[in-house]
Amino acid sequence: GAVVSQHPSRVICKSGTSVKIECRSLDFQATTMFWYRQFPKKSLMLMATSNEGSKATYEQGVEKDKFLINHASLTLSTLTVTSAHPEDSSFYICSANRGLAGPANEQFFGPGTRLTVL
Amino acid sequence: QKEVEQDPGPLSVPEGAIVSLNCTYSNSAFQYFMWYRQYSRKGPELLMYTYSSGNKEDGRFTAQVDKSSKYISLFIRDSQPSDSATYLCAMSKGGSGGSNYKLTFGKGTLLTVNP
Numbered sequence: 730g731a732v733v734s735q736h737p738s739r740v741i742c743k744s745g746t747s748v749k750i751e752c753r754s755l756d757f758q759a760t761t762m763f764w765y766r767q768f769p770k771k772s773l774m775l776m777a778t779s780n781e782g783s784k785a786t787y788e789q790g791v792e793k794d795k796f797l798i799n800h801a802s803l804t805l806s807t808l809t810v811t812s813a814h815p816e817d818s819s820f821y822i823c824s825a826n827r828g829l830a831g832p833a834n835e836q837f838f839g840p841g842t843r844l845t846v847l
Numbered sequence: 848q849k850e851v852e853q854d855p856g857p858l859s860v861p862e863g864a865i866v867s868l869n870c871t872y873s874n875s876a877f878q879y880f881m882w883y884r885q886y887s888r889k890g891p892e893l894l895m896y897t898y899s900s901g902n903k904e905d906g907r908f909t910a911q912v913d914k915s916s917k918y919i920s921l922f923i924r925d926s927q928p929s930d931s932a933t934y935l936c937a938m939s940k941g942g943s944g945g946s947n948y949k950l951t952f953g954k955g956t957l958l959t960v961n962p
Contacts, residue, residue, distance in 0.1 A: 735890075761948050772935060772954045773891070822890050826948045835881070836937075836950060838890035 735839035752823030758803035759825035853953025866923040870936035
């Protein structure tokens with residue numbers, strides 16, 4: 730149980746285009762989802778917290794107009810990188826929390842999406 | 848001082864060794880403590896989850912939390928080459944809803960178990 734998927738696993742795009750990454754909780758309802766960014770050999774950097782049906786809460790320094798997050802259902806959150814540039818190239822990982830259905834604060838991570846912007 | 852400190856290693860041990868991984872933290876509000884394992888180019892996998900102080904054992908893994916010292920540990924017994932990965936400690940303050948579930952991560956320790 731507690732499986733989180735991400736799609737696509739890898740994407741290469743041209744500078745200036747927008748890329749959408751999907752995060753799905755496959756066997757549970759996720760009241761809260763999180764989006765992280767990870768640079769090579771570095772730890773995870775939290776970008777935003779996403780609650781179903783409400784606006785995402787962005788961490789300081791993260792541009793909300795550049796990284797659009799939508800959490801339309803209890804099993805799906807999307808991250809759209811708008812007008813991508815090479816410096817946006819990174820490993821993006823989502824996680825999901827089961828809320829009251831499981832131990833508090835227990836987060837399950839997706840396999841990640843590697844974005845390369847040419 | 849960073850909220851969570853973790854020695855990034857790298858740590859290299861022979862197969863069968865007991866591995867000890869540690870994190871210290873400064874925020875006494877943290878109540879939930881987790882250890883994740885991350886293989887290269889993969890998402891983190893939850894290994895151990897502990898609430899407050901105490902020990903928790905699961906197979907070859909033992910997690911310890913000492914809130915008085917703000918110190919947590921993960922022990923791996925009979926280490927195997929397949930344990931080679933980056934181990935991340937993470938913690939959160941608790942409470943219900945959204946941002947209360949936020950995790951604060953250590954930098955991660957790169958472990959290599961040599962056959």
